[in-house]
Amino acid sequence: MKIYKYLMIMIVSVLVFEIMGVTTGAETILDLIGVDLQAGEITVSDSTFYRRIFLSGGVLTLLTAATVVAGLLVGLRESAVVLPFIIGTLFVFAGTFVGIMQLTIASNQAWLSAIIVSILAPFSIGFAIALIEFFRGTD
Secondary structure (H helix, E strand, C coil): CCHHHHHHHHHHHHHHHHHHCCCCCCHHHHHHHCEEEECCEEEECCCHHHHHHHHCCHHHHHHHHHHHHHHHCCCCCHHHHHHHHHHHHHHHHHHHHHHHHHHHHHCCCHHHHHHHHHHHHHHHHHHHHHHHHHHHCCC
16 A cells, blocks of 8 residues: 555544544644644634734745745655655654553553554554655655
């Protein structure tokens, strides 16, 4: 499976777990953009990040910065540009994995922890294999 499919599956699963109330690594990012996903209730509020980017001329600044960065990165491979997104998603997914395991361990049900590990461990191994293929160029 390609790395992009793994990334989308990871992002959607983190958001689903966040909506269910599990501690994930995405809370700070969602708070920054003004989205609150608490136990099935989704609220969107005004945030300073939103105001800086979209309301006070930030779009023009952001487009200018993106143009400058794109000009500097013309010689780089695609993998070097995508790497920060991959690493960020990996850290958020690892935080979610830890949050799920803490929840299952707190329930004192060993079988539940075993099921979660048997689902998430092969997925993590497949993600590692997809990363190797992506950086080798055989993806």
